[in-house]
């Protein structure tokens with residue numbers, strides 16, 4: 001507010017009004033805050049104390065020590081036109097497949113998924129849905145079928161580690177690495193030699209707190225290898241930004257591992273002169289990559305998560321906001337965009353994005369976590385659906 005023209009006060013000094021006492025008087029206060037019993041200063045102090053206590057509470061009880069997250073920049077990939085294709089899906093097993101995070105199809109065309117109620121479910125070609133094997137776990141994530149779609153099913157359990165599921169039952173293959181319990185196993189793939197490559201999304205946070213890893217934005221992810229001949233598990237890569245989907249190239253000369261909150265996927269070489277080295281496969285994706293699957297033509301299908309809500313992107317560069325949200329988990333739903341839309345991209349073996357399918361306003365599908373191509377159809381898993389989506393690719 002501007003002072004009247006006939007008054008000239010230094011900017012730091014509040015003008016005295018007519019009823020004010022002279023400066024230096026013991027109980028001097030501007031008239032607008034002075035009261036007869038002096039309760040306003042007490043109230044101000046109380047409010048200040050409350051604010052300090054609130055801030056301290058947030059800092060002391062915040063479960064994260066945040067860094068800042070670099071959100072994807074505008075690019076040709078982010079400007080791929082929206083096309084509502086994911087709104088065209090047929091809903092398989094609707095009502096009987098709770099949050100099917102990952103989907104795969106075996107050689108005979110039987111669809112497998114691991115659901116939140118602990119069942120490994122199978123969808124047969126005739127449309128029937130079978131509760132196949134019970135794992136007694138509500139934290140199942142990525143799956144794969146061994147022997148190129150003809151063997152057993154391998155499942156990542158974010159509590160127990162790596163499980164093998166066959167007609168004979170459920171076996172834990174790997175639960176520890178270097179003496180530590182494997183936490184948050186996320187996705188797995190088998191190589192021709194029987195080795196199982198799998199990801200650990202976070203060694204710090206669990207499945208139910210996964211978004212805290214995004215808010216913290218410090219790399220706690222790993223790529224592990226299980227050797228079936230020795231039964232040993234080893235760490236291949238550390239310090240990954242939420243290690244998620246894993247897939248092998250068509251020739252199995254490299255493996256791709258997704259780093260969700262880095263919006264990129266890495267290529268890890270398994271053969272040749274560059275064996276053991278990593279390079280970027282695709283970066284600046286228009287969403288956080290979740291599961292990835294090799295397509296029959298040698299390209300890859302990657303499900304993308306909307307990690308930031310529109311208009312609330314600033315949260316990811318403000319440490320104070322991150323502390324506040326991490327302390328009050330209900331706020332997570334507000335800033336997390338995964339329940340608002342869905343997208344999958346098809347990326348060529350050279351890392352170029354070929355096409356994108358989406359549901360831009362979450363009308364039919366949100367939080368799509370997996371896309372698996374089989375016989376000209378895409379099978380879609382989601383952490384917010386009670387069905388497996390089936391999309392015909394021929395006219396998409």
Ligand SMILES: [Ca+2]
Pocket residue numbers: 102103104142143144187188291
């Ligand atoms: Ca998988």
Ligand SMILES: [Ca+2]
Pocket residue numbers: 101141142186187244245290291369
């Ligand atoms: Ca995943």
